[in-house]
Amino acid sequence: xxxxxxxxxxxxxxxxxxxxxxxxxxxxxxxxxGVVLCHPDPRYGGDMTNNIIMAVSWALTEKxxxxxxxxSRGVGRSRGFFGGxxxxxxxxxxxLSFLVQQKEIDSxxxxxxxxxxxxxxxxxxxxxxxxxxxxxxxxxxVPPDVLIDCAKPKLIVCGSEDDVVSTxxxxxxxxxxxxxxxxxxxxxxxxFWWGYEExxxxxxxxxxxxxxxxxx
Numbered sequence: 256x257x258x259x260x261x262x263x264x265x266x267x268x269x270x271x272x273x274x275x276x277x278x279x280x281x282x283x284x285x286x287x288x289g290v291v292l293c294h295p296d297p298r299y300g301g302d303m304t305n306n307i308i309m310a311v312s313w314a315l316t317e318k319x320x321x322x323x324x325x326x327s328r329g330v331g332r333s334r335g336f337f338g339g340x341x342x343x344x345x346x347x348x349x350x351l352s353f354l355v356q357q358k359e360i361d362s363x364x365x366x367x368x369x370x371x372x373x374x375x376x377x378x379x380x381x382x383x384x385x386x387x388x389x390x391x392x393x394x395x396x397v398p399p400d401v402l403i404d405c406a407k408p409k410l411i412v413c414g415s416e417d418d419v420v421s422t423x424x425x426x427x428x429x430x431x432x433x434x435x436x437x438x439x440x441x442x443x444x445x446x447f448w449w450g451y452e453e454x455x456x457x458x459x460x461x462x463x464x465x466x467x468x469x470x471x
């Protein structure tokens with residue numbers, strides 16, 4: 256097991272201060288790729304310490320990729336108030352801006368991933384930001400017609416037994432997305448992935464390794 260260095264920081268999104276943590280591979284051996292991680296709905300306890308967010312960040316650092324976790328507005332120690340999803344996209348952009356400015360990060364190899372409500376943030380932000388080269392969603396809330404003209408590599412993963420976000424609706428929207436894309440449905444898994452965190456984290460991390468490479 257490799258060590259992870261954690262850089263706790265505060266982001267400034269136009270005066271709204273956001274709690275954040277950059278998880279870095281301990282000895283990346285050169286500028287490494289980085290991935291912004293968007294947490295699930297804070298109205299139901301979602302934050303940057305969520306089980307999926309933490310599992311994915313750990314799996315990324317094991318493979319030489321940094322994980323950029325943050326709490327969106329009104330969550331944890333972050334200032335501001337919950338905005339329903341659209342203002343939170345600016346929070347993700349603030350995390351992206353911080354990430355690409357770090358000297359140990361290769362700003363040309365950046366991804367974004369969202370879990371659940373975080374998909375509503377990550378997918379449109381990923382499609383609209385030139386700095387982002389690859390996009391992943393885990394059990395994502397998928398905005399209608401998102402990424403239909405996006406040529407970046409995409410990964411959509413959901414569980415067959417999800418009763419929070421409709422798997423059929425996710426697949427319907429994923430079918431509209433342009434190539435290249437990978438869509439995975441994991442049998443016997445619900446929305447929360449309890450006991451399957453390592454499995455989904457490995458899928459996501461391998462996707463970003465293939466799309467962005469490793470450190471060095």
